Every structure is written in structure tokens, then in C-alpha cells.
Amino acid sequence: MNHLFFQLNKLKDSLKDKFIFLFLDYDGTLTPIVESPDKAVIPRKTMEILMGLSKNPHCRVAIISGRALKDIKNKIGMEGIIYAGNHGLEIKGPKIKFKAPISQGYMTILKKIKAILKKKLSKIRGAIIEDKGLALSVHYRLVDTKDTWLVKTIFHEALVHYIVSNKIKIRPGKKVLEIRPSLEWDKGKIVLWLLARRKFILGKEPCVPIYIGDDITDEDAFKALKNAGLTVFVGDPGNSHAKYYLKNTQEVTEFLEQILKIKRDEDVCQD
Numbered sequence: 001m002n003h004l005f006f007q008l009n010k011l012k013d014s015l016k017d018k019f020i021f022l023f024l025d026y027d028g029t030l031t032p033i034v035e036s037p038d039k040a041v042i043p044r045k046t047m048e049i050l051m052g053l054s055k056n057p058h059c060r061v062a063i064i065s066g067r068a069l070k071d072i073k074n075k076i077g078m079e080g081i082i083y084a085g086n087h088g089l090e091i092k093g094p095k096i097k098f099k100a101p102i103s104q105g106y107m108t109i110l111k112k113i114k115a116i117l118k119k120k121l122s123k124i125r126g127a128i129i130e131d132k133g134l135a136l137s138v139h140y141r142l143v144d145t146k147d148t149w150l151v152k153t154i155f156h157e158a159l160v161h162y163i164v165s166n167k168i169k170i171r172p173g174k175k176v177l178e179i180r181p182s183l184e185w186d187k188g189k190i191v192l193w194l195l196a197r198r199k200f201i202l203g204k205e206p207c208v209p210i211y212i213g214d215d216i217t218d219e220d221a222f223k224a225l226k227n228a229g230l231t232v233f234v235g236d237p238g239n240s241h242a243k244y245y246l247k248n249t250q251e252v253t254e255f256l257e258q259i260l261k262i263k264r265d266e267d268v269c270q271d
């Protein structure tokens with residue numbers, strides 16, 4: 001896998017005079033991964049660039065996050081951006097509002113699971129249960145390494161019955177385990193759906209999708225956009241399906257700045 005900056009000039013040319021649909025993950029992509037999720041704050045410079053991109057008529061920004069919709073919207077707080085929370089179970093943006101069909105039965109199960117996990121994980125220091133409304137996350141970044149197996153065991157024992165009966169799905173991430181509804185709906189499917197919608201609006205105007213993400217859940221989007229867009233993994237490139245990689249969130253910010261510059265220059269040309 002190539003580092004994106006090795007190909008930057010060529011890539012920059014390919015982005016000119018085209019509508020850019022920018023799909024961005026949040027944690028680990030726009031903000032460095034921190035000890036607990038509430039401490040992840042987006043750097044001011046990244047924020048300013050995002051603001052510029054969100055207002056530019058030649059691009060659209062969508063933030064696709066595992067966080068709850070309300071949470072991710074509050075963290076960024078800009079108009080003109082599409083926010084997809086809970087890995088796309090809830091989406092809100094300009095002229096778009098979507099909520100996945102979720103049964104009352106699932107919500108009851110989630111409530112039960114939360115109570116069980118709260119009780120059983122209470123004796124493990126550093127285990128954090130995050131209630132995201134439609135999904136539930138157990139973070140174990142702060143748990144002592146020797147105890148992480150215990151967190152995973154408790155988690156799976158509490159859930160196995162519901163997994164086997166296909167009532168819920170488990171999605172692992174970076175030091176986090178997520179419980180979500182058993183739906184065929186992932187970051188890849190969301191990206192393709194949003195993209196199809198945009199292409200319908202754009203008609204024949206060329207559109208380049210760019211997806212940047214750092215975690216396992218982003219792989220679905222990398223696969224979905226294979227040969228159809230620019231996919232960028234953030235971190236040490238291992239077995240990712242992305243085409244390029246960037247080393248860290250600072251490099252992501254630099255790349256976003258380059259995109260903004262290209263699109264701003266187009267504005268000047270048009271004037």
C-alpha cells in the first residue's frame with residue numbers, strides 16, 4: 001500500500017473540476033485516539049478546514065461515526081455536513097434524515113444487556129459502558145492488560161444467547177466491543193447509499209468519493225469503494241483494503257487542507 005503523499009500531485013490533478021464527496025470517520029481519523037471517548041476533541045485547525053469544506057459548493061462532507069448521532073453532531077456542530085451516527089443507524093444532514101428500522105424487542109434486549117454488563121463489569125477497573133441509544137459499547141482501553149480477557153469473557157457470556165438467536169450483532173473496534181441490531185447495514189452500504197443519492201442530484205457532473213478511516217468498521221467502506229474512489233487508511237498499513245494510507249491524524253488534516261485549497265482555487269477561476 002502506498003503512502004498517499006507519494007502520489008499527491010497525481011491525485012490532486014484527479015480531484016480538479018470534480019465534485020468531491022468526502023466521507024470521514026471521527027475517532028482516530030479526525031482526532032487522535034484517547035483514553036476515554038469523551039476526551040476526543042477535534043483540533044482547531046482541522047475544525048477550520050472542515051468548516052471551509054462544508055461551505056464549499058464543490059464538495060460535500062459526511063462524518064460516519066460509531067458514536068451516537070447526537071454525540072457526533074455536538075462534537076462537530078457544523079451545518080452543511082451529513083452526520084451518520086451509530087455506524088449509520090441514524091443519519092441527519094441537509095435534506096436528509098434516516099433512522100434504521102429497529103424493533104421494540106431489540107431495545108428491550110439492549111436494556112437487559114446493559115443491566116447485566118453494568119453489574120458484572122463493575123468489578124473490573126477501567127471498563128466503560130457507553131449507552132449510545134440504538135447501540136451499546138464496552139470500552140476496555142483503560143482496563144489493565146491482564147484483565148482484558150475477563151472483560152471479553154463476561155461480555156460474550158452475557159450475550160451468547162442473543163447472538164445465537166440472531167437478536168443482536170457484535171462489532172469489535174479499537175479496544176471496544178459494540179452491541180448493535182442484527183441488520184445488514186454497515187459503513188460500506190451507507191457510503192454507497194449516500195453516493196447514489198448525490199450522483200442522482202449531480203446528474204452527469206463527475207463526482208469523486210474519498211473515504212478516510214482507521215478502524216475495522218471502515219474496511220466495509222474501503223471494500224465498497226474499491227475501484228470507485230479514493231480510500232485512505234489511517235495508521236500503520238496492515239491488511240487494510242484501502243488503496244492508500246496516511247500515518248496519523250495530522251497527515252489527514254494536511255490532506256484535507258490540500259483538498260480545500262484545490263476547491264478554493266476553482267472558485268477563484270470561476271470568478
Ligand SMILES: [Mg+2]
Nearest residue numbers: 025027028215
Ligand atoms: Mg475510527
